[in-house]
Amino acid sequence: MHRFLSAPVAVCHSIEATRLIEATAMADLPPRALMQRAGQSLARFALAVAPHARTIWIACGPGNNGGDGMEAAIHLRRLHPNVVVTWFGDMRQLPSEAKQALEAAMEAGVTFAIQPPDSLRPGDLCIDALLGIGANRAPKGKMNEWLQLMRSAPSDLISVDVPSGLDAESGVLLPNMGFGETTMMAGILLPGALPDITRSVKHPQQRRYTLTFLSGKPGLLTGEGIDLAGEIWLDPLGAETWVRAVQPEWTVNRSKPKRVVDHHAHKGARGDVVIVGGAGDAQKDHSMAGACTLAGAAALHGGAGRVYMHLLDARAPRNNPLQPELMYRSIRDLDLQKVTAVCGCGGGDAVGTLIPDLFTDCKQLVLDADALNVVATDAALRTLLQYRAQMGWQTVMTPHPLEAARLLGRKDAAEVQANRLQAVRELVDVFECVVVLKGSGTLIAGPGMPCHINVTGNSRLATAGTGDVLAGFIGALMAQGMPAFEAACAAVRRHGEVADEWPTATQLTALDVAHRL
Ligand SMILES: NC(=O)C1=CN([C@@H]2O[C@H](COP(=O)(O)OP(=O)(O)OC[C@H]3O[C@@H](n4cnc5c(N)ncnc54)[C@H](OP(=O)(O)O)[C@@H]3O)[C@@H](O)[C@H]2O)[C@H](O)CC1
Numbered sequence: 001m002h003r004f005l006s007a008p009v010a011v012c013h014s015i016e017a018t019r020l021i022e023a024t025a026m027a028d029l030p031p032r033a034l035m036q037r038a039g040q041s042l043a044r045f046a047l048a049v050a051p052h053a054r055t056i057w058i059a060c061g062p063g064n065n066g067g068d069g070m071e072a073a074i075h076l077r078r079l080h081p082n083v084v085v086t087w088f089g090d091m092r093q094l095p096s097e098a099k100q101a102l103e104a105a106m107e108a109g110v111t112f113a114i115q116p117p118d119s120l121r122p123g124d125l126c127i128d129a130l131l132g133i134g135a136n137r138a139p140k141g142k143m144n145e146w147l148q149l150m151r152s153a154p155s156d157l158i159s160v161d162v163p164s165g166l167d168a169e170s171g172v173l174l175p176n177m178g179f180g181e182t183t184m185m186a187g188i189l190l191p192g193a194l195p196d197i198t199r200s201v202k203h204p205q206q207r208r209y210t211l212t213f214l215s216g217k218p219g220l221l222t223g224e225g226i227d228l229a230g231e232i233w234l235d236p237l238g239a240e241t242w243v244r245a246v247q248p249e250w251t252v253n254r255s256k257p258k259r260v261v262d263h264h265a266h267k268g269a270r271g272d273v274v275i276v277g278g279a280g281d282a283q284k285d286h287s288m289a290g291a292c293t294l295a296g297a298a299a300l301h302g303g304a305g306r307v308y309m310h311l312l313d314a315r316a317p318r319n320n321p322l323q324p325e326l327m328y329r330s331i332r333d334l335d336l337q338k339v340t341a342v343c344g345c346g347g348g349d350a351v352g353t354l355i356p357d358l359f360t361d362c363k364q365l366v367l368d369a370d371a372l373n374v375v376a377t378d379a380a381l382r383t384l385l386q387y388r389a390q391m392g393w394q395t396v397m398t399p400h401p402l403e404a405a406r407l408l409g410r411k412d413a414a415e416v417q418a419n420r421l422q423a424v425r426e427l428v429d430v431f432e433c434v435v436v437l438k439g440s441g442t443l444i445a446g447p448g449m450p451c452h453i454n455v456t457g458n459s460r461l462a463t464a465g466t467g468d469v470l471a472g473f474i475g476a477l478m479a480q481g482m483p484a485f486e487a488a489c490a491a492v493r494r495h496g497e498v499a500d501e502w503p504t505a506t507q508l509t510a511l512d513v514a515h516r517l
């Protein structure tokens with residue numbers, strides 16, 4: 001058993017692949033052995049997480065995930081005076097191994113209760129063994145009540161394999177979560193179908209863990225999975241050989257920026273970046289020049305030798321006393337074959353007039369924000385992107401979920417969020433370039449590349465301008481010679497790391513991120 005993200009290589013398998021690993025491993029073992037290993041591992045983990053728990057509540061569900069919980073109860077009962085199991089299921093429909101585990105738990109004298117323990121205090125432990133990778137719909141009724149109770153308690157929480165109700169592949173809570181017959185308000189269970197107010201209520205004292213079995217699951221690292229899963233631990237249950245035999249679909253992003261520049265290098269050797277964007281509207285007295293400044297600052301701090309700014313807003317000043325290194329220049333005066341262009345930051349519709357030239361002249365291109373919106377509405381640009389790919393020119397797109405929805409012709413961001421992993425793959429297939437799908441658990445994918453899930457960063461990056469900073473940083477790394485996919489992975493990782501390292505009591509702005517790269 002090890003902390004998933006501290007392993008030198010952390011990979012995730014699809015659910016289908018996990019099922020294959022499970023079946024192959026089980027075929028090699030006596031019946032129930034794998035589940036017993038899972039139970040033993042869970043019991044050990046529980047005691048390590050909450051050694052002083054007054055109460056350990058194990059909520060078991062109708063499938064093998066519940067079986068894992070029962071197996072753990074058998075061990076914990078011997079080691080702890082107050083272990084309570086609540087079970088949600090039907091004996092006749094239990095899978096055979098879970099049934100054996102239930103019978104063994106009864107025989108061993110495990111305490112079964114109809115209701116969860118009365119009061120759960122800080123330091124107590126809840127174990128969610130309700131649903132694992134077999135969840136296929138939103139938990140309802142009693143199961144949902146128990147989940148809400150566990151997730152809002154001040155006690156610690158271990159999710160077995162996967163937080164129940166989470167799609168282990170997409171990181172989305174199965175629909176209707178929270179619309180059960182009862183719901184919770186201020187810690188009290190209320191009857192009636194109330195809106196989903198409980199979804200993200202986490203008690204500040206609660207520490208969350210997921211002990212996942214056999215293989216990493218992508219849904220724990222993206223979308224809603226990150227908050228629900230907490231700290232992830234992995235126990236391959238002795239099936240490492242089988243895990244290694246199955247090709248993983250996703251890899252945890254570990255890339256770090258490598259900015260090795262020769263000692264004798266001059267500024268021209270470090271790569272040139274031009275930021276194209278910053279549109280304005282004189283009638284409305286609007287200007288988006290700041291977005292360009294942020295991308296430009298990121299390109300400078302990201303190591304580019306020279307950073308040029310092509311501002312679309314004719315009224316915006318052509319100098320910035322706070323960042324005097326930025327040089328204001330039209331793209332017409334630059335050799336576009338030799339610069340990396342970062343296009344779109346605050347570009348408005350006006351950026352559309354420059355995009356065809358950038359697409360045909362510029363060998364290295366990062367497309368963000370409004371540039372993506374222009375591409376979404378112009379099929380000819382899609383063809384140009386394919387042409388770029390054939391030429392071996394490098395393009396990176398950095399959509400957030402709404403931009404991704406526009407690019408894919410989907411109704412809204414929610415449709416993308418419903419399966420982020422699939423969306424990023426589709427974007428790569430359609431546009432034939434490297435795609436960074438931003439959000440909780442940013443995804444990076446490229447033609448012929450494994451999909452990377454990024455695990456650095458936090459919600460402090462959800463402020464205006466951080467996307468511009470990321471685009472500028474990717475551009476800077478490409479300008480210094482990093483291939484597009486590597487540059488995207490390294491930039492996303494470092495960008496998130498800055499937010500993770502930033503002192504919690506201090507506000508983090510986009511410019512702060514740029515200065516820390
Ligand atoms: N087999 C082993 O040795 C090991 C298994 N491991 C653990 O097993 C789970 C996967 O087990 P599985 O039984 O396939 O799936 P679940 O435990 O998640 O249960 C699925 C059953 O629950 C029903 N279901 C699905 N969604 C809901 C819901 N929202 N509400 C109520 N019931 C639901 C579903 O049945 P239906 O017929 O009603 O659709 C399934 O029967 C895995 O995650 C591990 O924890 C370990 O890997 C160790 C070895």
Ligand SMILES: [K+]
Binds near residue numbers: 160
């Ligand atoms: K679970």
